[in-house]
Amino acid sequence: MSTSLFDLTGRRALITGSSQGIGFSLAQGLQAAGADIVLSGRDPEKLSIAAEKLGGVKTLLFDVTDHAGVKAAIDRFEAETGPIDILVNNAGMQHRAPLEDFPPEMFQKVLQTNLTSIFNVGQAVAKHMLGRKSGKIINIASVQTVLARPNISPYTATKGAVGNLTKGMATEWARHGLQCNAIAPGYFDTPLNAALVKDADFSQWLEKRTPAGRWGQLDELTGACIFLASQASSFVNGHVLYVDGGITVSL
Template sequence: MSLGLFDLKGRRALVTGSSQGIGLALAQGLAAAGAELVLNGRDVEKLTKAAAQFDGIARILPFDATDHEAARHAIDDFEAKTGAIDILVNNAGMQFRTPLEDFPADAFERLLRTNISSVFNVGQAVARHMIKRGAGKIINIASVQTALARPSIAPYTATKGAVGNLTKGMATDWAKYGLQCNAIAPGYFDTPLNAALVADADFSAWLEKRTPAGRWGRVEELVGACIFLASDASSFVNGHVLYVDGGITASL
């Protein structure tokens, strides 16, 4: 087997929510494998700062992934004026923690829009072009909460369960057109989204005991899974949720 299977030269990847955290780390990994980048988010200043790290191989495409029409318009315009998006990483997401009995309805709706609607909106818009070309890679960022729940994040758990099943639905509908649609489910990683938990000594101690690997994950440890799912190496992998979690879902 040739390592050329993992080569992404000549391909263009759109990563949503890519100005920081997991999205930025995955963008860096895709670039190292040869891909040209399109960074997405709502904050133009943060996107511009992130793109400056990539020595001219990254464009920015600001739009609100929770807005169906905005996502479709931005992607259609990009495809018409710039060229094909070969790889999509649906990474945009948010967290909100509070006991379920006190969970605000508006926070629940924001979670639905940010964590689920964005995957549908951007996935559909990009897939319509991929289908015409007969090829494409869609990678949705799920979570260890796709399979497991914890106190105070029930709605987040529901959204990530939905991401896992939407990934299966994408594969079921679009594999016949030459698309591979899969998900990466990170365990507990040291990211801005988890800053409060990382700072909580009691939680970190619990996590280290609960996780067979005995530690928090590092965002760069998600890169290999992303390159695999973005490359020819995964040409017959479809509808799969790949857990990168230090073994937490494997152990009681």
């Protein structure tokens, strides 16, 4: 019985930004737990390659920053294919620059991609979930939800907001049968962190700063995602689950 709590057979999961990195890895993990997967992105070629790797999955092409486009795509999918039971809001981006020199157009882009996207997709999917009185929304936050580092202040601002938007979703939608939570990854070896991974000084600093003493591996996020997507978390709402090797609890 304990294992069945984590079984996602018969559930459909949409993962945004799932052509690569964390999104693709989470899609793999949810698929292994039995979920039917819908990969989403805005690059049709990358999406096609990712879908081929997983096999037996559906794809949904849209730009997460386009509110009208997201709503149209989600409504069409629900009408033609069926319900989305699990949403993983993973799409995100990074841009590094000193705050005093940070280009305003890039600030807007980071804001739209990391935060507005969660409102756009979350709202579109939740409107269908609310009618069914069930659904799982998992937003991808970050250790930057509670920490800051130089040169990424706008990113930090968006991830702090993701944590609070998750709480807001739970506050409004839990009474209607939805569970809305977030996963906050620490430092993982992903395309988004490629520049940091290549930086020997940063990697050395990170290994000393993190109690676990290393970078995270992508498959180490899978268990947290399956938990929050499954019946095992039926009374967990508004929670930000840090998967970070202990970096947020250690000085």
